[in-house]
Amino acid sequence: EAQVTQNPRYLITVTGKKLTVTCSQNMNHEYMSWYRQDPGLGLRQIYYSMNVEVTDKGDVPEGYKVSRKEKRNFPLILESPSPNQTSLYFCASSLWGPGRTVTQYFGPGTRLTVL
Amino acid sequence: AQKITQTQPGMFVQEKEAVTLDCTYDTSDPSYGLFWYKQPSSGEMIFLIYQGSYDQQNATEGRYSLNFQKARKSANLVISASQLGDSAMYFCAMREEKSSASKIIFGSGTRLSIRP
Numbered sequence: 001e002a003q004v005t006q007n008p009r010y011l012i013t014v015t016g017k018k019l020t021v022t023c024s025q026n027m028n029h030e031y032m033s034w035y036r037q038d039p040g041l042g043l044r045q046i047y048y049s050m051n052v053e054v055t056d057k058g059d060v061p062e063g064y065k066v067s068r069k070e071k072r073n074f075p076l077i078l079e080s081p082s083p084n085q086t087s088l089y090f091c092a093s094s095l096w097g098p099g100r101t102v103t104q105y106f107g108p109g110t111r112l113t114v115l
Numbered sequence: 116a117q118k119i120t121q122t123q124p125g126m127f128v129q130e131k132e133a134v135t136l137d138c139t140y141d142t143s144d145p146s147y148g149l150f151w152y153k154q155p156s157s158g159e160m161i162f163l164i165y166q167g168s169y170d171q172q173n174a175t176e177g178r179y180s181l182n183f184q185k186a187r188k189s190a191n192l193v194i195s196a197s198q199l200g201d202s203a204m205y206f207c208a209m210r211e212e213k214s215s216a217s218k219i220i221f222g223s224g225t226r227l228s229i230r231p
Contacts, residue, residue, distance in 0.1 A: 033219065042121075042206055042221040043160075050217055058218055090160060096217065102148055102210065104219075106160035 002027045006091050006107035013081055014115050021076045021110050023091030031096035032074035033058070033104070034066065036087040043090065049074055050096055081114040088112075117142045119209050121222035128197050129230050135182070136192040136225050138207030146212040149190040151181065154204040154224075163205075166190060168212075202229045 004025045013019055025032065033048040035058075045058025049068040063085055065077040074093075078085060091107040118141040128134045140149065151163040166174045166181045174181045182191040194201055207222040 031217065035221075040223060042223040043208075044221070045219050048217060048219070056216060056218075059220065088158075092160070102165060102212075103162045104150070104160075105162070109158055 002105065004091055004093050004105050004107035006089075006110050008110060009108060010111050012113045012115065015082055016080050019078050019081060019112075021078075021089060021091075021112070023074045023076065023107060024072050025074075025093040025105070026072065027093060027095075027105065028071065029093035029095055029105075030071070031102075031104075032068065032091065032093045034064070034074070034076045035090045035092065036060065036085075037090060037109075038087050046076070046089075081112075083114050086112060086114050117144075117209060117211070117218070117220050119207055119220050119222040121207055121225050123225045124223075125226040125228070127228050127230055130199060131196055134194045134197050134201075134227065136194075136205050136207075136227065138190045138192065138222060140188050140190060140207075140209050142188075142209065142211075144211055144213065148210040148212055149181065149183070150208040150210065151179070151190075151192045152206045152208065153201075154206065156203070160206075164192065197229050199229050199231060202227060 030051045034046040035043040037043045044060045047066040049055045089110045092104040094104040120139045147168045149166045153161040164176045164179045166183045178195045180193045204224045206224045210219045
């Protein structure tokens with residue numbers, strides 16, 4: 001089954017404790033992206049990757065890191081989480097390139113609370 | 116800078132009526148894509164429809180159609196014959212389609228409620 005998986009689905013942590021949220025897709029998609037969703041603000045893109053070893057900032061990259069060492073995985077790293085990073089996080093993937101279908105497939109979301 | 120505006124925070128519609136959700140955008144790029152997503156109360160994001168900036172015809176997917184007016188920079192979603200299951204948040208989004216960059220921005224969403 002074609003899917004995007006995220007782990008963990010729920011996480012409560014404390015300020016300053018490094019954490020990683022994993023994202024994996026099994027569709028051989030070039031494009032992967034992380035978003036955060038906050039009430040009234042819609043989804044905001046944190047980072048995206050157009051292929052292996054190619055990453056770029058979205059609109060709200062501060063406080064986050066990503067890496068794309070393999071095509072299927074795109075982990076989101078919070079080196080020193082703060083309470084303002086409490087949010088619902090989505091990973092998504094799609095094909096990328098001229099003339100290709102660009103439908104984004106979303107993971108189920110990770111609800112992060114930073115105390 | 117790119118921008119997406121959804122001016123309707125919430126809408127109530129009678130079942131079986133058609134509904135139009137507004138979306139306006141701003142970009143200086145000639146190549147871009149416009150999307151609509153549905154987010155039901157369960158939280159998952161569901162792709163509905165896509166329109167490329169160079170597409171001549173409005174996109175349609177079943178009961179969903181995208182009313183693309185390029186000169187006015189609007190990309191409204193039309194749902195025909197609404198159903199109770201259409202009650203959800205709806206997000207409009209725009210994607211850069213450059214060879215070297217592909218940021219995506221979302222609007223703040225419209226909460227659609229269908230009355231029986």
